[in-house]
Amino acid sequence: MQKLPAGRKRSYVMYTLTGLKLKNPTILAAGVLGTTGASLCRVVREGGAGAVVTKSIGPAPKTGHPNPSMVKLDCGFLNAMGLPNPSYPAFFQELEFAKKNSDAPVIASIFGGNPSEFAEVAEGLLPAKPDAFELNVSCPHAEGYGAAIGSNPCIVEAVTAAVKDVVNVPVWVKLTPNVSDITSIGNAAESGGANAVVAINTVKGMAIDIESGYPILGNRSGGLSGKAVKPVAVKCIYDLYTALEIPVIGVGGVSSWEDAVEMMMAGAAAVQVGSAVYDRVDIFSEISTGIEAFLKRKGYSDIKKIIGLAHEMV
Amino acid sequence: MLPLNATITQIIEESPLIRTFFFDHEFEDMKPGQFVMVWVRGVDEVPMGLSGKNSITVQKIGEATSKLFELKEGDSFGLRGPFGKGFTLPAKGEKVLVIAGGVGAVPLLPYAEASCAAGAEANALLGARSSEYLLFEGRFEALGKVYISTDDGSKGVKGFAVDALKSLNVAAYDRIAVCGPERMMASVFSLLEERKVLEKAEFSLHRYFKCGIGVCGACCIDPSGLRVCKDGPVFSGVQLIGSELGKYSRDASGRRVKI
Numbered sequence: 001m002q003k004l005p006a007g008r009k010r011s012y013v014m015y016t017l018t019g020l021k022l023k024n025p026t027i028l029a030a031g032v033l034g035t036t037g038a039s040l041c042r043v044v045r046e047g048g049a050g051a052v053v054t055k056s057i058g059p060a061p062k063t064g065h066p067n068p069s070m071v072k073l074d075c076g077f078l079n080a081m082g083l084p085n086p087s088y089p090a091f092f093q094e095l096e097f098a099k100k101n102s103d104a105p106v107i108a109s110i111f112g113g114n115p116s117e118f119a120e121v122a123e124g125l126l127p128a129k130p131d132a133f134e135l136n137v138s139c140p141h142a143e144g145y146g147a148a149i150g151s152n153p154c155i156v157e158a159v160t161a162a163v164k165d166v167v168n169v170p171v172w173v174k175l176t177p178n179v180s181d182i183t184s185i186g187n188a189a190e191s192g193g194a195n196a197v198v199a200i201n202t203v204k205g206m207a208i209d210i211e212s213g214y215p216i217l218g219n220r221s222g223g224l225s226g227k228a229v230k231p232v233a234v235k236c237i238y239d240l241y242t243a244l245e246i247p248v249i250g251v252g253g254v255s256s257w258e259d260a261v262e263m264m265m266a267g268a269a270a271v272q273v274g275s276a277v278y279d280r281v282d283i284f285s286e287i288s289t290g291i292e293a294f295l296k297r298k299g300y301s302d303i304k305k306i307i308g309l310a311h312e313m314v
Numbered sequence: 315m316l317p318l319n320a321t322i323t324q325i326i327e328e329s330p331l332i333r334t335f336f337f338d339h340e341f342e343d344m345k346p347g348q349f350v351m352v353w354v355r356g357v358d359e360v361p362m363g364l365s366g367k368n369s370i371t372v373q374k375i376g377e378a379t380s381k382l383f384e385l386k387e388g389d390s391f392g393l394r395g396p397f398g399k400g401f402t403l404p405a406k407g408e409k410v411l412v413i414a415g416g417v418g419a420v421p422l423l424p425y426a427e428a429s430c431a432a433g434a435e436a437n438a439l440l441g442a443r444s445s446e447y448l449l450f451e452g453r454f455e456a457l458g459k460v461y462i463s464t465d466d467g468s469k470g471v472k473g474f475a476v477d478a479l480k481s482l483n484v485a486a487y488d489r490i491a492v493c494g495p496e497r498m499m500a501s502v503f504s505l506l507e508e509r510k511v512l513e514k515a516e517f518s519l520h521r522y523f524k525c526g527i528g529v530c531g532a533c534c535i536d537p538s539g540l541r542v543c544k545d546g547p548v549f550s551g552v553q554l555i556g557s558e559l560g561k562y563s564r565d566a567s568g569r570r571v572k573i
Contacts, residue, residue, distance in 0.1 A: 055568070064524065070529060
């Protein structure tokens with residue numbers, strides 16, 4: 001039960017995802033090292049990423065939540081950035097720089113408070129020629145944005161359709177796990193015309209400083225990423241793979257090639273890596289080399305052989 | 315790493331707007347030039363250079379530092395770190411020049427001290443707006459020669475740090491460490507580039523830090539994409555050739571702002 005179109009010639013880890021040619025299946029996740037064009041290029045050049053997703057860009061400049069905005073825990077990371085971004089007119093030159101100086105696809109992550117704002121941002125960035133758009137309907141800690149939109153299937157469908165109407169490149173929709181049934185949101189994105197879904201954004205979380213009683217994050221609570229969320233992501237991807245026709249891009253707690261393979265076996269057509277850049281920027285090369293060695297060792301002729309494999313093992 | 319609870323043990327008034335806060339925790343393996351994230355609870359968390367293993371030296375400049383200045387001995391704040399890359403220590407017998415602009419002397423004091431402890435000679439060039447704003451003058455004097463510039467001429471050369479630097483023989487030094495306001499660092503950078511000594515110079519940059527731990531990318535510099543919080547804050551002169559230093563930085567939203 002392979003989801004990717006058959007008959008495509010490729011060797012091991014090179015492949016095509018929603019029409020984008022990737023040199024490997026590792027993608028920089030949104031919100032990580034994606035504020036500047038130069039940083040995105042560095043993740044491709046030195047990091048070895050197969051593609052990069054920008055910081056989420058909205059209609060107006062936002063400074064985000066006060067610090068602390070990110071802390072490392074034993075089991076992962078907790079963050080509440082608050083969608084800081086320079087607005088699409090100011091980000092245009094960063095996206096242009098990334099496109100001109102990177103040989104890997106650059107995906108623009110965007111957000112808005114309603115379908116028309118999403119469309120406005122997408123249209124505004126389109127002339128900078130992003131290879132695809134990723135719609136952030138899943139940030140767990142920005143009032144009126146992100147998950148406030150992404151937990152309602154009707155709005156997700158409307159937002160997706162509004163962006164699809166104004167762009168001529170693939171549209172991915174990034175989903176929040178903070179809902180009772182992620183597949184209903186995934187179905188809504190698919191109905192709206194999404195070319196892929198990305199799962200998962202961070203899981204709601206909080207930490208408190210026991211010396212003072214203050215919540216540690218400036219926003220008081222935020223989203224959990226890193227190792228702790230990987231099993232949550234694997235289950236969401238597994239369910240979405242069954243429920244949807246379009247590809248599922250996996251994200252959440254991937255920090256090794258083993259994590260990436262596991263996510264692909266759950267149904268991920270590619271994996272995004274975020275928090276793990278904390279340890280090393282070249283984590284992408286390390287993961288893709290590891291996947292390639294695994295495929296060779298196990299005798300898989302092609303990466304698509306492992307995508308969704310767990311569904312067949314009954 | 316969650317913020318540790320640092321209790322203030324002593325406060326020293328260094329100059330009208332600058333105070334040193336000693337706390338009850340020693341960062342034993344701290345490298346001069348590294349920074350900590352100082353969490354003034356309920357207000358904000360801001361990066362601060364360590365002036366020693368158990369102290370930060372702070373200029374009152376915004377909301378968080380103003381709140382910090384209201385704290386007394388026995389009060390506490392949150393502390394994470396030390397983070398980032400520090401200055402390169404000299405070898406025994408080498409000569410070091412530190413060039414400080416104002417509060418930029420903070421990370422350079424422990425660097426000069428560590429250099430002397432390593433058997434090197436450490437001289438300092440201190441620039442400030444006037445004599446009362448000179449920071450750590452006595453402590454640098456205890457280590458080696460001190461050259462001074464003040465904007466108003468109240469002490470030393472009248473002018474900027476770079477004006478005093480022009481008369482020094484920079485070629486005689488094995489390592490040059492620079493920290494101060496961006497314009498001051500940019501003018502020092504140009505002079506050192508002219509004198510062809512950039513490869514032995516290091517600069518400590520400041521940019522808006524969001525996460526402070528190398529993940530979010532808010533502090534990346536152009537065109538290298540290096541993160542000031544993790545790949546820096548100390549960069550070699552060579553790393554900064556053709557960079558945004560002295561031209562622009564980015565604000566909390568990521569918009570470019572002219573220096």
